[in-house]
Amino acid sequence: MSAILLLGTLAAMTALHWRLTLLTLIAFPLSLLLTRKTRNHSQRLDRDFSSILEAGQSYLTEFFPGMRTIRAFNAERHEEARWQDWLVRHRSIRAKAMAFHEMIRIVLPETVNYVAAGLVFGYGALEIVQGRLTIGSLVAFAAYLPRAYAVLQSLLGTQVNLQEARVNAEKVDALFALSREPSGGRVLPPSGTSRVRSAAGATSYAGAALAFNNVSFDYGRGDFGARDLTFRVEPGEFVGIVGPSGAGKSTIIDLIMGFYAPQSGSIALDGIDLQELSLTSLRDQIGLVSQDLFFWNDSIRRNINYPRAEDDSGAISEAARAAQIDEFITSLPLEYRTVIGERGLTLSGGERQRLAIARALRKHPKLLLLDEATSALDALTELKVRDAFEKARAGRTAVVVAHRLSTILNADRILVIDQGRIVEIGSRDELLTRRGLFHDLYKAQSFDLPAIAL
Ligand SMILES: Nc1ncnc2c1ncn2[C@@H]1O[C@H](COP(=O)(O)OP(=O)(O)OP(=O)(O)O)[C@@H](O)[C@H]1O
Numbered sequence: 001m002s003a004i005l006l007l008g009t010l011a012a013m014t015a016l017h018w019r020l021t022l023l024t025l026i027a028f029p030l031s032l033l034l035t036r037k038t039r040n041h042s043q044r045l046d047r048d049f050s051s052i053l054e055a056g057q058s059y060l061t062e063f064f065p066g067m068r069t070i071r072a073f074n075a076e077r078h079e080e081a082r083w084q085d086w087l088v089r090h091r092s093i094r095a096k097a098m099a100f101h102e103m104i105r106i107v108l109p110e111t112v113n114y115v116a117a118g119l120v121f122g123y124g125a126l127e128i129v130q131g132r133l134t135i136g137s138l139v140a141f142a143a144y145l146p147r148a149y150a151v152l153q154s155l156l157g158t159q160v161n162l163q164e165a166r167v168n169a170e171k172v173d174a175l176f177a178l179s180r181e182p183s184g185g186r187v188l189p190p191s192g193t194s195r196v197r198s199a200a201g202a203t204s205y206a207g208a209a210l211a212f213n214n215v216s217f218d219y220g221r222g223d224f225g226a227r228d229l230t231f232r233v234e235p236g237e238f239v240g241i242v243g244p245s246g247a248g249k250s251t252i253i254d255l256i257m258g259f260y261a262p263q264s265g266s267i268a269l270d271g272i273d274l275q276e277l278s279l280t281s282l283r284d285q286i287g288l289v290s291q292d293l294f295f296w297n298d299s300i301r302r303n304i305n306y307p308r309a310e311d312d313s314g315a316i317s318e319a320a321r322a323a324q325i326d327e328f329i330t331s332l333p334l335e336y337r338t339v340i341g342e343r344g345l346t347l348s349g350g351e352r353q354r355l356a357i358a359r360a361l362r363k364h365p366k367l368l369l370l371d372e373a374t375s376a377l378d379a380l381t382e383l384k385v386r387d388a389f390e391k392a393r394a395g396r397t398a399v400v401v402a403h404r405l406s407t408i409l410n411a412d413r414i415l416v417i418d419q420g421r422i423v424e425i426g427s428r429d430e431l432l433t434r435r436g437l438f439h440d441l442y443k444a445q446s447f448d449l450p451a452i453a454l
């Protein structure tokens with residue numbers, strides 16, 4: 001349709017003055033040439049824009065499941081900086097892409113039109129002076145020009161719809177603001193500095209003391225979470241927590257981490273009430289290996305080092321050795337640079353646990369919290385994880401939620417939890433002679449436990 005219109009217009013123009021018509025047509029190859037020249041740059045901008053969108057999307061899909069890990073590692077600022085960095089890059093790429101597309105869509109054809117019109121009028125004026133064209137013919141010719149160029153523009157028109165691809169980045173900004181926890185409060189000396197050197201020269205750590213005083217907590221839907229819990233964990237002590245599924249074991253871990261605050265009673269770390277303690281300082285003391293492990297879709301090195309930017313490979317492999325995962329990592333072709341895939345899914349259960357222990361140890365925590373994963377491990381893997389843990393807890397306080405009793409057989413004391421309450425407390429042997437819940441759990445799993453006279 002527009003081609004027919006164009007032909008008609010050109011025929012009328014040629015009838016008036018064929019040389020001027022030829023000049024008018026200069027705009028066509030000129031536009032084509034410029035469009036072609038700018039195409040590569042335009043495609044590059046489009047690619048940059050879609051890859052930054054992809055980066056933002058994959059970050060967000062990791063961010064929400066990773067929230068606990070982010071908090072446990074005091075990495076809120078680190079993550080916020082990462083997001084801000086993304087926002088800045090996103091804005092700048094978007095601005096560049098939009099400006100360029102607008103230029104191609106509007107500025108470029110307009111300029112070509114003006115240049116061509118200028119040429120037509122300049123040449124037309126010359127023709128009039130030389131008596132080969134009348135003013136009336138030039139005016140009539142000029143009347144056809146806009147129509148010819150309008151057709152041209154619609155033929156070459158570049159429609160860029162950037163708006164559709166735009167994500168509402170400001171909304172995510174608001175989410176960061178919402179999920180911010182209260183800051184402030186008392187600060188304990190950073191746990192990494194609390195190393196003490198023994199006479200023999202070996203490095204050890206002073207463990208933290210933990211105290212629960214009549215702690216009660218419910219999730220607000222009528223369920224119990226924790227009911228009137230009172231217990232102490234002395235510096236350097238190893239305390240195991242066992243109980244049926246849903247008993248409230250992970251809830252205790254979450255309360256220690258400050259993910260939830262008790263509705264009544266108090267929890268103290270090194271004698272300071274958690275209410276008074278800064279959450280950052282609290283989490284700085286604790287190495288958490290949670291029941292539901294989360295890793296970033298990034299290299300092993302960065303996952304262990306999380307969220308530090310500086311790359312201290314000595315400290316990273318020291319943590320990996322202590323967690324007995326160093327040998328496995330160095331057996332991989334890319335070693336510490338191996339990318340482990342979203343949520344660490346390219347690793348086995350035992351490897352994931354040992355990697356999480358390494359990550360926790362990289363903090364040099366005074367208190368190690370381990371919430372054992374429920375997924376089954378084979379006997380050999382289980383032994384490896386247990387060895388890793390035994391080594392990791394040396395010189396620290398350790399609180400371990402166990403589903404496999406073998407994990408906590410060496411514990412100094414064991415808390416048995418049922419329906420949010422402590423129902424038994426004592427050493428393994430004390431609990432076995434009581435013949436209570438622990439005894440039942442023990443009997444149920446006794447096939448893979450050492451024979452102990454009951
Ligand atoms: N975020 C939550 N919101 C509401 N209820 C919860 C929440 N987390 C846990 N609960 C409930 O609190 C109770 C204790 O849960 P918790 O996760 O502490 O159990 P658990 O002893 O760790 O169990 P498991 O051995 O299966 O890990 C359960 O009844 C559970 O359904």
Ligand SMILES: [Mg+2]
Pocket residue numbers: 249250251291371
């Ligand atoms: Mg649990």
